Structure formats: structure tokens, C-alpha cells
Amino acid sequence: MVEIFNSRESQASRFFMHDCLLHLVIPFEKARLMPTSVDWHYHRPHCETCSKAQGFLDEHQVVSSEIVNARKESIEPVAAFAMLAQVDQLHVVRGAKVYDFEITDVEAQRQKLEPFIIGRSGSLRAPTIRVGRTLIVGFEPQLYARVLRVAGRQG
Numbered sequence: 001m002v003e004i005f006n007s008r009e010s011q012a013s014r015f016f017m018h019d020c021l022l023h024l025v026i027p028f029e030k031a032r033l034m035p036t037s038v039d040w041h042y043h044r045p046h047c048e049t050c051s052k053a054q055g056f057l058d059e060h061q062v063v064s065s066e067i068v069n070a071r072k073e074s075i076e077p078v079a080a081f082a083m084l085a086q087v088d089q090l091h092v093v094r095g096a097k098v099y100d101f102e103i104t105d106v107e108a109q110r111q112k113l114e115p116f117i118i119g120r121s122g123s124l125r126a127p128t129i130r131v132g133r134t135l136i137v138g139f140e141p142q143l144y145a146r147v148l149r150v151a152g153r154q155g
Contacts, residue, residue: 036148037063040130044070053127053139060150064129075124080117081106087130091147092116093138 038057041064043050050070057064068075075083084090090101090113099116103109117137119125128137131147144150 036131036150037065038129038131038148040064040066040068040128042068042070042075042124042126042128044126047126049139050127053129053144056139056141056144060145060148062148062150070123070126074121075128077114077118077122077124080124081110081113083124083130084113084117084135086133087135088133089135090117091134091136091143093136093140093143098140098143 041057043054047070056062084103085106087103090103092099092101094116101109101113101116106113117125117128125137127139128135129144130136134147136143136147
């Protein structure tokens with residue numbers, strides 16, 4: 001399709017309109033791919049999996065609003081389940097497998113969920129992050145990328 005402009009005014013209007021649309025589309029695309037922030041991050045220093053998770057967050061420039069050191073502040077089961085009451089989704093990484101749970105009634109699901117979120121030490125497993133109403137226990141690069149909505153290399 002060929003458009004013929006009869007005056008400079010219509011050319012200017014066309015470019016202005018195109019420029020406005022471009023400014024609307026590009027920020028939307030960038031916002032969709034921009035790293036988000038983590039509301040809460042529970043980690044254990046010198047833990048291999050925690051280091052991988054932190055490396056992923058650093059690589060994708062994801063910042064944590066609150067960071068809790070698991071060696072200094074242990075999250076006991078009562079507190080862990082109180083935290084679960086504040087989320088709608090739980091993703092747990094165990095080995096190479098990712099388990100997804102919808103949290104509806106924490107007390108009814110407690111026995112099923114406890115082995116997934118409580119470690120051998122009797123406290124919440126690390127690393128754990130909360131993003132909005134989603135909690136992730138463990139680390140798996142593709143899961144982090146999906147929940148955090150980050151682009152690029154995933155791992």
C-alpha cells in the first residue's frame with residue numbers, strides 16, 4: 001500500500017502518530033521482559049543450591065526486598081505454614097522434579113505439604129523465595145524464569 005502525502009502537515013501527523021504508537025508498544029514489550037523483584041528470599045550461605053539461585057537472581061538483575069539468612073534465622077514449621085496461608089501457589093523443586101500445588105486450605109494440606117517444604121533440620125528448606133502470592137522452595141532455572149518473567153539465558 002502506497003500512501004501519498006499532499007502536505008508537510010499530514011506527513012508530520014503520520015510520523016507523530018507512528019512515534020506515539022511505537023512509544024506505547026516498546027515499553028509494554030520491555031516491561032513484560034524486565035526482571036521483577038523478589039518479595040522475600042530465604043537462603044543459606046555456602047549452600048550450593050542457594051548459590052545457584054542467587055547467581056540466577058544476580059545474572060537477571062532481580063532484587064530482593066527482604067533477605068533472610070537461614071543460618072541465623074531458622075523458619076520453623078509453624079511459621080512456614082503461616083507463610084503458606086499468604087500464598088496461592090507453591091512450587092517445590094526436589095531433585096530434578098518440580099511439584100506444583102494450589103494452596104486452598106493450609107491445614108487440610110499440611111500433612112501432604114510438610115515433606116516438601118520442611119527439610120531434615122526441621123525448618124523451612126532453603127532457598128525459598130516469595131514473589132507476590134507465589135512461593136518457590138528449591139531452585140530450578142526454568143521455574144525461576146517463568147515465575148520472575150525474565151528473558152534471556154535461563155540458568
